[in-house]
Amino acid sequence: MTPQNIFKTISERLQTAATVKTVYGDPVVAEGKTIIPVARVRFGFGAGFGEGDTGGEGVSGNAEADKGGGGGGGVEVRPVGFIEITPGETRYVSIEGRRTAARLAFLGLLAAFLLLMRRSKRVEPKAK
DSSP states (O other): OOHHHHHHHHHHHHHHHSSHHHHBOOOEEETTEEEEEEEEEEEEEEEEEEEOOOOSTTOOOOTTTTEEEEEEEEEEEEEEEEEEEOSSOEEEEEOHHHHHHHHHHHHHHHHHHHHHHHHHHHOOOOOO
16 A cells, blocks of 8 residues: 555545534433533544665665555544533533542542551551
8 A cells, every 4th residue: 555545545534533523422302401412532643654675785675575654543532521502591511620620539539548558557566
């Protein structure tokens, strides 16, 4: 596969994946409200190609074997909130703050646990 074909394939896949539907999910209607999930979508990819002489001591290798290339990529889809539509109002509700609070609470509990473990190891047995 040539570098041009690889980049064409990658761009075609990005065009089908990078749509509004990827960021804003399907609406859900319940109890007089319409909820539309919102996500953050990130794409990343890279590729490299090269040619070289695979032969040793002045002997040239096979022309096809002298070429190489590779690539990779990834996609991250992360929920960030939702849009709530009611007869009276439309609002965006972020879930980022709740996630941060939960992470901080977990880190606080972990730090407290580690401090308690450290203190319990320092306690020396009493002499008889």
